[in-house]
Amino acid sequence: MPEPEEPEEPELPPTPTQKGLEDPIVTTPPTGIHNTPSKRSGRRRSDRGMKSSPLKQPHMRPSDTGAPSKKKRQGKAAVPFVFEGEEDAAAEEEAARPDDGTGTHFARRVPPFDPFGEQRTQRDKLQAEIAQLQADLELATAENERERVRVQQSVRRSSKQPQSSSNQEELLDMLRRHLLPAEQTAPAPDASQPLFDLAMDPTSWFTLASPALPLTLTAESESTPVSHHPIQMTAAxxxxxxxxxxxxxxxxxxxxxxxxxxxxxxxxxxxxxxxxxxxxxxxxxxxxxxxxxxxxxxxxxxxxxxxxxxxxxxxxxxxxxxxxxxxxxxxxxxxxxxxMAEWHRIALQRAHFWALLAAETSDPQTLLESARELRQRRRKKRRRDDEDEDLEGDALKRPSRTDLIAHMGRTSFDIPIPDDSVDEAHWPRLRVSWKIHFDWTGEGQSTVGVLAGLPGKWHNADDSKALNGLHKVFGDMVRKEETPMNAVRTVVALLAGDGGR
CATH class of the missing domain: 3.90.1150 (Aspartate Aminotransferase, domain 1)
Structure with missing residues (x-):
């Protein structure tokens, strides 16, 4: 038996969209609280002109500004949108971003560390100074050439004179920089410093403290020394x-x-x-x-x-x-x-010594008596004051100018040693030498020594070999600040047998 057919449902009426009309539910603005004007609208409008935070990352712009292809539209990754006007700002910030490798963000405005900063500053300063010197050199060369032309024309008596220099101010400025000393102005005293020192003094807060004296700020002017500047004098x-x-x-x-x-x-x-x-x-x-x-x-x-x-x-x-x-x-x-002055000074002392030595050795007995007195004073170990008086007595024996002239160039002096066993012509001799030489600075230096011409029997009788070290004894006495005169007297006394030879 055939099933009965179900009745067909009636079709729904078409929607406004299907009819080509706008949907009032979608297009009609909401009412009630959604339509209430906001009290913060003015603030929002004012916030539109504010700049964004410098730490905020700029919007990323797409690598391809053209229309995306079909494959790109089908991709999973969305292309970020870049607002108009932000593209140029992002490009400028990207170009201004320093690549110093320190890790400091460019938005912090922290200058990167430059290890050659001082050298660069010094280089710029020197380059500016070189440029100024080159400009001064060109100006001076041009002025010298103009002056040379003027002198040549004046020598030729030409009626045409060169024009005067039109850059007189530049010339005066150049001369002022290179010839006049730099003006140094002392900094003015700070008026707040005394008040700060007074405020930091805790004792000034107490009532028992003595009242502070009124401060008077006076600029202390130091007078220029008299010998600070050179005195203009003639050669005479x-x-x-x-x-x-x-x-x-x-x-x-x-x-x-x-x-x-x-x-x-x-x-x-x-x-x-x-x-x-x-x-x-x-x-x-x-x-x-x-x-x-x-x-x-x-x-x-x-x-x-x-x-x-x-x-x-x-x-x-x-x-x-x-x-x-x-x-x-x-x-x-x-x-x-x-x-020359050093040789004159030492030669004058040497001539004085030769003159005194010649006066004492003119009579051998006088030299022996002087040596005997010297040895007796040393044996008794008298006070140093007596020796100083004797040395001053030798210094007071000033020879005449004629005697000094005779001994100025003399470098050695022979002293006879008395010996009763032979006649005076065969007496032993003691030669005292005093030579002057100079170092590389021109300073005069003296070399004083003795040489003894003794007979062979004296050396044979000298078992202790004391005569061989005679020059060493004399040198030690001179180096110990002993006067050469006393050293000669001592050596003569030793050779003459005073106190046993």
Missing amino acids: EELPHLQIFTPFSISQTTSILPREDPSLPLLRQHTINVSSSPPGLFGARIELVANTSTLRVDSLSVPALDPSAVPELGPWIATLCDRAANTATERNVTLLTWS
């Missing part, structure tokens, strides 16, 4: 001040040497005459040729030197005047004059 006025430090009297004449070629530099010859005071003890003439362009000594010579100083001072002077010498001593007029 300077000469007496320079002669204080030398035992010589100095006179000088200056002349200009003729030039064979006008292009050669101008040479000036100085002739310096040196004489001792009192005169007669030393004399020399120095000739010095100076180059006026380079202000250097072109040649140095000593054509005249005291004969007594030639054996000891002559080789040293030849070393100073030689062009092949050391650069520190080559044509050094300072070392030359200093060594």
Whole structure:
């Protein structure tokens, strides 16, 4: 039996969307609380102009700004959206981001550490100084050329004169920078510092503390020392001040040497005459040729030197005047004059010693008595004051100038040793030598020693070999600040047999 057919359900009416109309439920705005105006709308509008935090990461922009392909649309990863105007800002921030490798975020505005920062600052400073010097050099060269043209035209008596310099202000500025000393202004005292010190003093808060005196801020001005700046003096006025430090009297004449070629530099010859005071003890003439362009000594010579100083001072002077010498001593007029003064000082002491020794050895008996008295004083170990008085007595025996002149260049002196067994012509001799030499600074140094000419029987009788160490004994006495005169007296007493030989 066939099943009965179910009745067909009626079709539903079409929706507004199917009819091509807008759905009022979707398009109609909500009512009630959803339509109430917000009280924070003004604040939100004001927040729109605020900048975002610098620590906030910028929006990532897609690698491809064009339309995405079908494959990309089917991908799982979504492409982030970049707002208009943020793309350029992100590019600028990305370009400004430093790549220093320190890990510090660029938004913190922390400058990266530069290990060569000080060197770069110094380099920039030096480059600016070099640029300024080059500009000054160009300005000075242009001004010199203008002055040269003006001088040539004035020599030719031309009616056309060059124009005056139009950059006088730049010239004055250049001269002021290079010639005048830099102005140094002292910082003004801080007026708040005394008040701060008073506030930090706890005793000033107590009532028992003594009232603080009123502070008076006065700028202390220190007066400039009298000898701070050089005194303008002529050559005639300077000469007496320079002669204080030398035992010589100095006179000088200056002349200009003729030039064979006008292009050669101008040479000036100085002739310096040196004489001792009192005169007669030393004399020399120095000739010095100076180059006026380079202000250097072109040649140095000593054509005249005291004969007594030639054996000891002559080789040293030849070393100073030689062009092949050391650069520190080559044509050094300072070392030359200093060594002359040193030789004069030591030679004068030596001549005084020779004169006293000649006076005592003129009579052998007088020398023996002096040696005997010296040995007796040492045996009794008297006070040092007595010895000082005797030494001062030797110093007070000033020989005459004639005696000093006779002994100025003397380097040795022979003393006869009395011996009753032979006649006076065959007496033993003691030679005292005193030589002067110089170090590389021109400082004079003395070498004092003795040589004994004794007969063979004296050496045979000397079992202790004391005569062989005679020069060593004399050297030890001189090195122990003993006067050479007392050392000679002691050696003569030993050789003469005073107290047993």
